[in-house]
Amino acid sequence: MAAITMDPSLSRQVGKDSHQHGAVVEEIHGLIKVYKDGHVERPQIVPCVTSLLPSDLGVTCGDIVIHKLTNIWARFYVPAVRCHGKLPLLVYFHGGGFCVGSAAWSCYHDFLARLAAKAGCLIMSVNYRLAPENPLPAAYEDGFKAFLWLKQEAVSGASEWWSRACNFSSIFLAGDSAGANIAHHLSLRLGSNRASEATALKPLVFKGTILIQPFFGGEARTHSEKQMVSPSVLSLTASDTYWRLSLPYGANRDHPWCNPMSKGSIKLLELRLLPTMVCISEMDILKDRNLEFCSALASAGERVEHVVYKGVGHAFQILNKSPLAQTRTLEMLSHINSFITRWPLDPPTHHDCR
DSSP: OOOOTTOGGGGOOOOTTGGGGOOEEEEETTTEEEETTSOEEOOOOSOBOOSOOOGGGOEEEEEEEEETTTTEEEEEEEESOOTTSSEEEEEEEOOSTTTSOOTTBHHHHHHHHHHHHHHTOEEEEEEOOOTTTSOTTHHHHHHHHHHHHHHHHHHTTOOSTTGGGEEEEEEEEEEETHHHHHHHHHHHHHHHTHHHHHHHHTTOOEEEEEEESOOOOOSSOOHHHHHOOSOOSOOHHHHHHHHHHHSOTTOOTTSTTTOTTSTTSOOGGGOOOOOEEEEEETTOTTHHHHHHHHHHHHHTTOOEEEEEETTOOTTHHHHOOSHHHHHHHHHHHHHHHHHHHHTTSSOOOEEEEO
8 A cells, every 4th residue: 555655645654553642532543643732543444555556447557746835735536538628627625524535545545536527627636734723714725726827838838748738728626425515615716706816817717616425514404414413424413523623713614615504605696606516315414415405506696506415425425335326426426427518508407317
């Protein structure tokens, strides 16, 4: 198992002398421990892998540092077959509650390689800074730094191995869980101040947003948060812990970064967001919150569609290898491909995948 040296989280080994850091003040079993003195441990529960891929997949992959000062890097996936010129670009943000995860995690590496091949798109998987060492808005800032880096690549003439295949006028934002939250807030930034942001990012052109099980929260519990009993990887206890670790000190779950429909959030009626597709899991504690989010977008006149994947839970597409999850993953890949290919030519649609 090879580890990528650019990921700062990989250097955080589980220490033998953890007691020297005081009591554990926050913990999600098997994923993260935070000690009283601020020391953080992240057991490597998911293998981190290099950019190598099987040759028969037909996807070329490589890693590039995009911001040296903050050590932000990205993994690029470029499918070999290009029948219609340059490829649309999908800028992807991994999940992990803002606190764990990596673009080098094997589950993301496999999923995004398959997505690049299936959807015929180039993918830039951004490895952003993690909380609690770097609480929000650090991840949002890293996302925008990725955009600025892309702009410089486009302006410089697109001469790199990946950029020669890239259509910088057809860019989609995407992510799962916390990564979907990042993609949404970047879309908000583009939609709330479109004139200045569009000028700052020219010649980049953004076409849409794909949110997979977006990680939102709120002080009031939804029905699915209270009642959902499933073997999903995201429990309500874990969700609350992630928010305590990632939100600014003193903030609660009605902070706009957590709850996009709270009183302090940007009014959707004042925005013109990118066309949005939301992928929702039936057995996810976030199901009701995701559905409410879609309804709010639609009520505000935004262009939104959603898909509900039956019988599966949070992050099934990267962590669940059951036959049903594999079937649902293939459906998700197909839906993402369809969205990238056609939007905004067709009206919004809503699906339940049974």
